[in-house]
Amino acid sequence: MxxxxxxxxxxxxxxxxKNLILFCRAITGNIxxxxxxAQDTILVAFENYEKLKNELYFKxxxxxxxxxLNKMRLRKKKPLVEYSEKDIFILQHSNQNSEIEIDxxxxxxxxxxxxxxxxxxxxxxxxxxxxxxxxxxxQGGSLSGVKLRIKRGREKIIQMMNESPHSAKVISVFF
Amino acid sequence: MRTQTNSRExxxxxxxxxxxxxxxxIYEVESFLKNPNKVAPKLNSNKMKPLNLIIMxxxxxxxxxxxxxxxxxxxxxxxxxxxxxxxxFISDSxxxxxxxxxxxxxxxxxxxGFVENDVNxxxxxxxVLLEKSIKANNNEQILSSSNHDKDTIIWGNPYILKLSSxxxxxxxxxxxxxxxxxxxxxxxxxxxxxxRFENSFGETTGILNFEHPQNKKVDFTNFDxxxxxMSNMNFEPRTRKLITKEEFEIMNDTLIAVELNxxxxxxxxxxxxxxxxxxxxxxxxxxxxxxxxxxxxxxxETLKNSYPNKNIIYYTNDNESPFNIEFIELPIVNxxxxxxxxxxxxxxxxxxxxxxxxxxxxxxxxYGISMEVLDSSNQSHINLLFLSDTNGIQNLKWxxxxxxxxxxxxxxxxxxINTMVPVIIRKDTFPDVLNDDYVFWFALTEDFLNLLPExxxxxxxxxxxxxxxxxxxxxxxxx
Numbered sequence: 001m002x003x004x005x006x007x008x009x010x011x012x013x014x015x016x017x018k019n020l021i022l023f024c025r026a027i028t029g030n031i032x033x034x035x036x037x038a039q040d041t042i043l044v045a046f047e048n049y050e051k052l053k054n055e056l057y058f059k060x061x062x063x064x065x066x067x068x069l070n071k072m073r074l075r076k077k078k079p080l081v082e083y084s085e086k087d088i089f090i091l092q093h094s095n096q097n098s099e100i101e102i103d104x105x106x107x108x109x110x111x112x113x114x115x116x117x118x119x120x121x122x123x124x125x126x127x128x129x130x131x132x133x134x135x136x137x138x139q140g141g142s143l144s145g146v147k148l149r150i151k152r153g154r155e156k157i158i159q160m161m162n163e164s165p166h167s168a169k170v171i172s173v174f175f
Numbered sequence: 176m177r178t179q180t181n182s183r184e185x186x187x188x189x190x191x192x193x194x195x196x197x198x199x200x201i202y203e204v205e206s207f208l209k210n211p212n213k214v215a216p217k218l219n220s221n222k223m224k225p226l227n228l229i230i231m232x233x234x235x236x237x238x239x240x241x242x243x244x245x246x247x248x249x250x251x252x253x254x255x256x257x258x259x260x261x262x263x264f265i266s267d268s269x270x271x272x273x274x275x276x277x278x279x280x281x282x283x284x285x286x287x288g289f290v291e292n293d294v295n296x297x298x299x300x301x302x303v304l305l306e307k308s309i310k311a312n313n314n315e316q317i318l319s320s321s322n323h324d325k326d327t328i329i330w331g332n333p334y335i336l337k338l339s340s341x342x343x344x345x346x347x348x349x350x351x352x353x354x355x356x357x358x359x360x361x362x363x364x365x366x367x368x369x370x371r372f373e374n375s376f377g378e379t380t381g382i383l384n385f386e387h388p389q390n391k392k393v394d395f396t397n398f399d400x401x402x403x404x405m406s407n408m409n410f411e412p413r414t415r416k417l418i419t420k421e422e423f424e425i426m427n428d429t430l431i432a433v434e435l436n437x438x439x440x441x442x443x444x445x446x447x448x449x450x451x452x453x454x455x456x457x458x459x460x461x462x463x464x465x466x467x468x469x470x471x472x473x474x475x476e477t478l479k480n481s482y483p484n485k486n487i488i489y490y491t492n493d494n495e496s497p498f499n500i501e502f503i504e505l506p507i508v509n510x511x512x513x514x515x516x517x518x519x520x521x522x523x524x525x526x527x528x529x530x531x532x533x534x535x536x537x538x539x540x541x542y543g544i545s546m547e548v549l550d551s552s553n554q555s556h557i558n559l560l561f562l563s564d565t566n567g568i569q570n571l572k573w574x575x576x577x578x579x580x581x582x583x584x585x586x587x588x589x590x591x592i593n594t595m596v597p598v599i600i601r602k603d604t605f606p607d608v609l610n611d612d613y614v615f616w617f618a619l620t621e622d623f624l625n626l627l628p629e630x631x632x633x634x635x636x637x638x639x640x641x642x643x644x645x646x647x648x649x650x651x652x653x654x
Contacts, residue, residue, distance in 0.1 A: 010205060017204065021197045034198040042204055075408065080572060080583065091191050107188045126189040154185065161181040 009049050016059040019128040023063060026123040027070050029081035029112055041066040060137040067120055081109045110160045114153055121146055122153040331488040334468055335432045345460050347398055400457040404450040410490045428475050428488035429453055502599035502614055512626040522608045526557055537608050544573050557623055561616040594619060
């Protein structure tokens with residue numbers, strides 16, 4: 001790949017960086033696996049970038065690669081939700097809604113117990129901030145199918161939160 | 176009302192999550208894209224440059240040639256379990272009881288301290304059972320007493336063939352840049368099996384059935400073995416099946432699986448298993464390293480002919496342990512000696528020998544871990560290695576700087592499974608604190624043994640000695 005194309009890739013990538021990194025962190029559950037998944041995704045995208053026919057779809061294409069790589073990863077390793085002390089600090093101290101005490105890890109775990117496509121749609125929409133059309137491009141099917149998936153995913157999480165009196169909090173883990 | 180609160184919590188989760196630290200910054204991405212070898216060597220680990228490949232292959236070839244000339248191999252290399260299995264077929268020691276003490280299951284009642292032995296099937300004594308099945312006149316009785324679901328006695332996963340592209344060609348596969356194909360024409364019954372694996376978009380997955388695009392007149396093979404089924408790695412049949420999933424369950428011990436992995440498929444496709452009808456002649460077309468499998472499959476065939484409705488060989492998904500382990504229940508007094516405390520309406524485990532602190536606590540509405548291990552000196556004392564549910568699933572993991580870097584991998588857990596002691600604490604015992612049965616996996620150490628009830632200590636000590644001597648042997652061998 002020539003330097004100009006490398007720069008072009010970076011230029012396109014910059015606009016999708018946040019979407020990808022947030023997706024990787026949410027879908028893997030922890031920062032180490034997120035880093036691995038993001039690196040693998042970027043490398044695969046970088047090596048195959050010239051095959052991309054329409055740059056307008058770069059973001060969808062990139063997230064599509066991440067989803068496929070994650071599927072391969074899941075065959076070897078189950079998602080492990082793990083927050084560092086720093087994460088917990090950030091989440092608790094930046095929470096504007098301070099009257100609600102939220103078990104972030106519990107919600108995260110429940111999202112990852114959804115059907116893979118539902119969890120992916122929920123994360124792509126609410127965390128990676130992709131549009132419904134972009135998610136539709138990645139997941140295929142119909143646009144209304146994507147909407148329904150997100151709606152039902154939310155409902156299922158809320159239902160699970162109602163049903164589960166037990167939560168599993170990590171008090172603190174030092175590595 | 177509660178639903179509304181949960182909905183708000185969910186929205187808060189989504190908004191707060193975006194504030195977490197990024198796994199990689201944009202600067203790191205730029206840096207490793209400009210110099211991938213330096214910053215992200217891991218990303219290039221699967222990509223071998225042709226020159227490197229030639230140099231490494233040459234070195235391996237030369238070293239192998241030297242090694243083989245010094246230590247000629249009379250038998251083909253097999254997995255340890257296969258060696259045992261083959262030996263069990265050809266051995267004459269039919270009258271000897273060879274059930275390994277390591278596989279005896281030990282139970283102890285929390286109340287009475289009563290110990291009983293209950294031989295169960297595990298990976299390393301299945302060969303003994305098979306041997307008995309072959310040699311005993313009453314195979315039915317042994318098969319039905321194996322305690323395995325569906326009467327199975329051999330774990331099939333180690334017998335899945337992993338072949339290079341040249342070795343696949345000898346089996347009748349046609350491989351070129353467009354995909355992988357198979358055609359067979361046996362005794363005028365045409366068994367065509369065209370499968371194309373492609374990667375057209377960089378991340379395409381899936382398997383399509385196509386004619387060879389360039390060479391439609393390619394010769395058919397004429398082997399008496401042929402593929403009857405494709406499945407995924409979870410042993411679920413895929414397209415082009417000539418038998419149903421139900422038939423597959425009962426027939427899979429008459430089949431032999433060949434794995435097509437991503438390197439062969441040259442795409443991000445799901446790895447695939449191609450299941451061949453087993454015949455003796457298939458081994459004429461397989462590399463020598465698999466010749467030891469032949470007597471295994473011959474014996475399976477013999478048993479299968481006698482008991483067509485028995486499923487002799489069984490396969491398990493990666494995430495399902497083939498081990499049928501029973502757990503040890505200890506009296507409360509011994510649990511307390513190990514470091515468990517039940518005094519404050521909770522259940523906690525504190526490692527009494529840790530130089531820093533290690534505290535695992537279960538309360539009514541949460542469980543968690545707090546630790547700060549200052550040095551590794553506790554390794555030789557009481558060492559709680561893993562916490563799992565009764566299916567071996569670990570929902571809470573931990574790792575210190577002194578632990579093996581692969582401690583989070585399930586393969587690492589499985590590799591240690593025969594050397595750890597699984598102590599179960601049941602929900603029924605502490606219904607106010609536990610929401611499930613939990614298994615605490617301890618390293619088998621001298622100090623651990625000393626804290627057990629006498630009977631159990633005696634039994635486990637024999638196992639401990641075996642593990643120690645195995646360790647010493649392997650160390651000695653590796654030296």
